[in-house]
Amino acid sequence: MTNELKDLFSFLRFASVSTDSKYAADVRACGEWLIQKLQGMGLTAELHETPRHPIVLAKNEHVEGRKTVLIYGHYDVQPVDPLSLWKTGPFEPEIRDGRIWARGATDNKGQMLAHLLGVEKTLREEGELPVNLIFLFEGEEEIGSANLKPFLEAHKDELKCDVIAISDTGMVAPGVPTLGYGLRGISACEVIVRGPKGDLHSGLFGGAVANPATAVARLVASLHDDNGRIQVEGFYDDVRPLEDWEREMWAKVPGVSEQDFLDVTGSPSLFGEEGYSSAERTWARPTAEVNGIGGGYQGEGSKTVLPAEAFAKLTFRIVPDQDPVDIIQKVKRHLEAKCPPGVEIEVKIGHDAQPYATDPHSKFGLAAQTALKKAFNADPVLIREGGSIPIVQTFRDVLGVDTLLLGLALADAQIHAPNENFPVENFEAGIRLNQALLKELAAC
Secondary structure (H helix, E strand, O other): OOHHHHHHHHHHOOOOEOOOHHHHHHHHHHHHHHHHHHHHOOOEEEEEOOOOOOEEEEEOOOOOOOOEEEEEEEOOEOOOOOHHHOOOOOOOOEEEOOEEEOOOOOOOHHHHHHHHHHHHHHHHHHOOOOOEEEEEEEOOHHHOOOOHHHHHHHOOOOOOOOEEEEOOOEOOEOOEOEEEEEEOEEEEEEEEEEOOOOOEEHHHHEOOEOOHHHHHHHHHHOOEOOOOOEOOOOOOOOOOOOOHHHHHHHOOOOOOOHHHHHHHHOOOOOOOOOOOOHHHHHHHOOEEEEEEEEEOOOOOOOOOEEOOEEEEEEEEEEOOOOOHHHHHHHHHHHHHHHOOOOOEEEEEEEEEEOOEEOOOOOHHHHHHHHHHHHHHOOOOEEEEEOOOOOHHHHHHHHHOOOEEEEEOEOOOOOOOOOOOEEEHHHHHHHHHHHHHHHHHHHOO
């Protein structure tokens, strides 16, 4: 095993689950490991406290007149549930079939560490970097980055840079380098429907009082019509239409055909908003999704109960030029208006993030495309991403610079799911990419 893979395995062994307080010590230990690694490379590195999980900040010695590049990543990971579906321990990394299997292998430890190790390799080979470098790694991305914006605002002068690079997105297909120039935003909420003061016998009371579980089902069903179009009033008012050049370009992108979506997902058929391809739906159209739903008896067999309450957890992916606050208020009004009689509804508003879009043909965008071509020995494709990175628009708002999205993940990486994985060749390509990227950006 190479030294680079040994470093990655050490990094992956930390159970840095940010959402669960019982892992707080593991998150901190992971951040401290990064500090030791960065200082061992000759960088100045500090662990900055936040109200929850610490931020890692590192720099090389800055030279007047050089471009300043900020590289962002996150060292926190998602929970591993259901544990029974993992073939090997989620924090016991191993290599099988040319892939690294562990929680965080792709999201985001493998991708961010590739940049760190690329810097280490350049320092070892060249003695210095061609740019002024800032590493900014957080431990709260998976829970909405609540403490990062205040940190950016408090350290705005210290974080001044020309461009930001992030590898926390995807490639359209193996071996096809991919530059993302947009992200969907997100608005989240939880709907709680309450009925009787306690669970009731469904024979004695069914038909006499409203069933909260039925009410939740009706509310969820009200979000879409039969063709997949969202029925919230005003939901599409601010959606930026797709450009003709985007639709023409995306139609030629490999790895995103309808059959590709079927192969990756294992779904019996595809479904979504009419008039758009699956790639267009995921990259440039808004969605309304049910992430969890429940109420009443969940055990084996039957229990003839009428539940006292039921719930649904909802997220709405949004696109330029939608606003997450505006969208969630429209959703809240919709749900309250559609609430069936006999129950009470509570809408708890959750986290959100702005959508993001930039020009892939800017000087930095062109430099990134050149670096991707050198790293993968293939022409890159340009896409928008379906997912969300909450901090990207905040970087623009606070620091006034754009972000390059240099994806290294594959569609079958099982991000946020059991058996997350990352190809060894992508990890190695990420190291090459960092070295090429810093040289190309230095020449801009």
